[in-house]
Amino acid sequence: MLPIRVGLIDKTGTVNPQELTTVAAALNLQVNRDFGPIWGVSATVSALVGTNDAPPGVWPIFIVSNLPPTEGGVHLTKHHQPYALVEAGPSWSLSGSHECLEMLADPSGSRLYASNAIAVEGGNIIDVPGKFEYLIEVCDPSENDPFSYLIDGVVVSDFYTPHFFDPKASTGVRYSFTGALTRPRQVLKGGYISWLNSETDTLQQLQYFTTTPVIKDLGPAASGKSLRESVDALTRPLKLSGFIASPLVTQRRDAIARAASSRSRYYESVKRTGNSRD
Numbered sequence: 714m715l716p717i718r719v720g721l722i723d724k725t726g727t728v729n730p731q732e733l734t735t736v737a738a739a740l741n742l743q744v745n746r747d748f749g750p751i752w753g754v755s756a757t758v759s760a761l762v763g764t765n766d767a768p769p770g771v772w773p774i775f776i777v778s779n780l781p782p783t784e785g786g787v788h789l790t791k792h793h794q795p796y797a798l799v800e801a802g803p804s805w806s807l808s809g810s811h812e813c814l815e816m817l818a819d820p821s822g823s824r825l826y827a828s829n830a831i832a833v834e835g836g837n838i839i840d841v842p843g844k845f846e847y848l849i850e851v852c853d854p855s856e857n858d859p860f861s862y863l864i865d866g867v868v869v870s871d872f873y874t875p876h877f878f879d880p881k882a883s884t885g886v887r888y889s890f891t892g893a894l895t896r897p898r899q900v901l902k903g904g905y906i907s908w909l910n911s912e913t914d915t916l917q918q919l920q921y922f923t924t925t926p927v928i929k930d931l932g933p934a935a936s937g938k939s940l941r942e943s944v945d946a947l948t949r950p951l952k953l954s955g956f957i958a959s960p961l962v963t964q965r966r967d968a969i970a971r972a973a974s975s976r977s978r979y980y981e982s983v984k985r986t987g988n989s990r991d
Contacts, residue, residue, distance in 0.1 A: 717756035717820075719744075719813055720771040725778045725801050733760040733776075736806045739867035740813055747890055751874050752851070754817045767796070772816060774809055776801050786945040787816045795820045807861055808953035810869035811852040815941075818872075822939025824849040825909060828878040831898050836925040838900060845908035845917075847878065847898075848940050856953065857903030860893040870953075900926060907931075907944045916944060 721737045737760035744756050767773040773796045780800035785808075787797045797812035799805055818824075830843035851872040860871045871891045879886070882896040893901060900906050900921045907918045916931040935943040 714755045717754070717817060718771045719756055719758045719816070720761040720767065720773050721758065721776065721809065722761045722767060722773050723776045723801075725776055727778075727801060728776055728805075730760070730762045733762060735865070736760070736809060736867050739806065739864040739869060740810055742864055743810060743869050744813065744817065748814055748817070748872060751890070752818055756817055758813060772796060772820075774799055774812055774816075776805060776809070785812075787812055787822055787939075787941055789822060789939055789942070793821075795822070804858065804868055804953060807858065807868045807870055811856060811953055814851055814870060814872050815849075815853075818851045819849040819941070822941035825940070826878050829880060829898065831906075831919060833919070833926050833928055838898065838919065838926055840898070843912075845910060847906065847908045848944060850907065850941065850944075854900045854904040854906050855889050855891070855893045857901060858953075859903075860889075860891060860901060862891050905948065907940075907948075909934075909940070916940065916947075918944065918948065920948075 719740075721733055721740070723733055737758050741758040744754070744758055749755060761768070761771070761773075772794070775796065776799050778801055780798055785798055785800065787795055789795055795816050797809075797816055799808045799812055802808075825846040826849060827844050827846050829840040830845045831838055832841045833839075852870045854873060854877070855871040858868075861868050862871065863869070871889050871893050873889045873894055874887055876886050877888050877894065877897055879897045882888075888894040888896060888899065898906065900919055902921050905918055905920045905922070907916060909915075910917050913930075915933055917928060918931055919926055919928050931944065931947045934940055935946065938946075
């Protein structure tokens with residue numbers, strides 16, 4: 714399998730090169746350790762520092778200053794090659810992770826998978842007779858900040874596994890990487906899920922943006938755009954780049970930084986003395 718190459722490119726001139734490199738390393742680890750084995754994807758993620766260009770063969774994730782709500786997410790070039798746009802902000806790594814994983818899971822932006830139809834009854838999401846063709850957007854149902862996790866102090870997105878589309882829930886099955894999703898077709902607060910309703914030939918979406926989930930009819934897919942681009946243009950999800958780190962995340966980051974500093978001092982002492990305590 715030929716590996717996919719993903720590159721983080723800062724268009725704003727405000728992201729510190731060290732931060733860009735650190736986030737790229739975390740995403741690279743997430744893709745190879747967490748995501749790739751589950752979804753059968755082989756890819757690398759690297760930081761492209763000091764350039765506004767995308768080298769041939771690289772799927773770019775551009776960090777930009779301002780992003781209108783309808784222009785975020787993964788897009789296709791005129792040659793149908795994927796790229797993503799992420800808005801700079803305190804938690805841009807969460808948004809970058811989100812778009813990276815969704816681009817790798819579905820480069821075309823139109824991959825569908827048929828599974829049980831759903832409805833909202835009494836504020837709960839339930840299965841109903843019939844089938845929907847769900848758009849493969851692996852991070853959307855649990856995209857909110859509380860369901861993210863840390864890799865070397867970098868906040869990255871949770872994502873669902875292929876079991877998310879199982880007909881029924883089973884014990885001992887992982888529905889998302891962190892375990893935040895506990896059953897098929899579950900959507901957590903702040904998340905959403907989209908599908909093509911074959912009976913009406915329209916895009917529909919279950920949104921959990923307020924106190925209870927609701928289902929909205931988005932209408933037909935836009936001509937000349939991928940299904941994901943059509944959905945993103947009609948959706949107002951959370952601004953993932955704008956989260957301020959929670960106290961728990963800050964504590965974890967500080968602990969990782971202290972551990973890294975301690976290890977660095979130890980290796981410096983080994984370098985000077987040539988002795989090891991091991």
